Amino acid sequence: MKNIFELKEISKVYGRKVALSTLSITIKKGEMVALIGPSGAGKTTLLNTLANILKTDSGELYIDGVISTEYKTSKQLAKKVGVIRQQFDLVDQLPVVQNVLAGRLAHWGFFKSLISLLFPQEKEIAARALERVGLLEKIYEKTSTLSGGEQQRVAMARLLVQKPEIILADEPVASLDPARAEDILSMLTKLVQEENQTLVASMHSVEYAKKYFNRIIALREGKVYFDLPTERVTEKHLFELYDLKELKKDA
Numbered sequence: 001m002k003n004i005f006e007l008k009e010i011s012k013v014y015g016r017k018v019a020l021s022t023l024s025i026t027i028k029k030g031e032m033v034a035l036i037g038p039s040g041a042g043k044t045t046l047l048n049t050l051a052n053i054l055k056t057d058s059g060e061l062y063i064d065g066v067i068s069t070e071y072k073t074s075k076q077l078a079k080k081v082g083v084i085r086q087q088f089d090l091v092d093q094l095p096v097v098q099n100v101l102a103g104r105l106a107h108w109g110f111f112k113s114l115i116s117l118l119f120p121q122e123k124e125i126a127a128r129a130l131e132r133v134g135l136l137e138k139i140y141e142k143t144s145t146l147s148g149g150e151q152q153r154v155a156m157a158r159l160l161v162q163k164p165e166i167i168l169a170d171e172p173v174a175s176l177d178p179a180r181a182e183d184i185l186s187m188l189t190k191l192v193q194e195e196n197q198t199l200v201a202s203m204h205s206v207e208y209a210k211k212y213f214n215r216i217i218a219l220r221e222g223k224v225y226f227d228l229p230t231e232r233v234t235e236k237h238l239f240e241l242y243d244l245k246e247l248k249k250d251a
Contacts, residue, residue, distance in 0.1 A: 002028065003065065004029040004063070004166060004198045005061070005063060005166075006025075006061070007049070007050075007060075007062075009022045010022070010024070010049060010059035011057050012057055017040075018222045019222050020045055023042075023059070027198065030196060030198055031198055031199075032215070033201070033215045033216070034201055034203045034209035034217070035047070035202040035217050035219060036206060036219070037219035037225065037241060038243075041221065042219045042222040042223075047083075047169075047200065050166075052071055052081065063080060063166075064080060064165065079106055079163075080164055080166060081168060082168070083168045083170070084152075085169075085170045086171040086173075088151045088152055088154070088155045089155065090151055090158075092142070092143050092144035093143070093144065094143055095141065096130070096135070096141055096143055097120050097123060100154060100158050101121065101158075102158055103161040104122060104125065104162070123139075126161060127139060129161050130154075130157050132191065133154075133160070133187060135150060135153050148175055149176055152172065152184050156188060160191065163195075165197060166197060167200075168200050170201075172185070173185055173205075173208070181205075181208065201213070206238055209230075214229065214230050215228070216230055218237070220241060
């Protein structure tokens with residue numbers, strides 16, 4: 001498998017706080033990687049670096065073999081990388097269909113994008129995506145009326161129509177109750193496999209990381225604490241990572 005991400009000695013400092021410290025990581029196409037670690041370990045900074053929306057202080061990032069500085073426009077990057085966040089990044093006052101179609105902006109010209117704000121274009125694409133996430137009946141409802149789990153499914157439908165090669169998820173289920181969190185993670189990982197995409201997600205829950213991902217990268221103080229296939233991650237690794245005497249399930 002080819003490398004989809006290659007980080008070479010990436011560093012990022014905020015004032016006196018070292019967010020990332022000479023980090024070197026390689027992620028291959030098709031992998032499903034969970035980032036875990038204590039609060040402030042650098043997980044979100046790393047995801048924003050991978051999304052190419054954060055300028056680092058030193059080091060190099062290659063996305064699909066191309067150095068990150070070569071991605072000059074957001075449209076160019078959007079065809080490669082899609083992002084899903086804990087806050088969903090949806091416009092509450094718009095109907096569901098228009099939030100989903102926002103994923104097509106990288107594929108449309110300026111005028112088609114403008115027209116779609118008034119008269120949604122390519123509605124059949126949005127409908128197919130919503131059907132895949134089990135939300136077709138909500139297509140014309142105002143997004144603000146949806147539950148948190150439903151809004152996260154709208155965000156997934158938006159990614160389906162965007163069709164990026166890589167999905168980055170920043171604490172995608174942290175605001176959901178356990179039942180809905182399981183539902184979303186099961187659906188997200190299934191869709192990623194069906195689309196032959198790469199998934200990198202920061203996870204608050206160790207249990208979810210172990211259940212849904214095949215590789216776990218643990219960060220601590222901006223450095224890689226361990227990087228292992230999921231089945232090789234032991235309780236001892238986790239105790240030491242979190243400085244715990246006894247591992248809590250939601251650590």
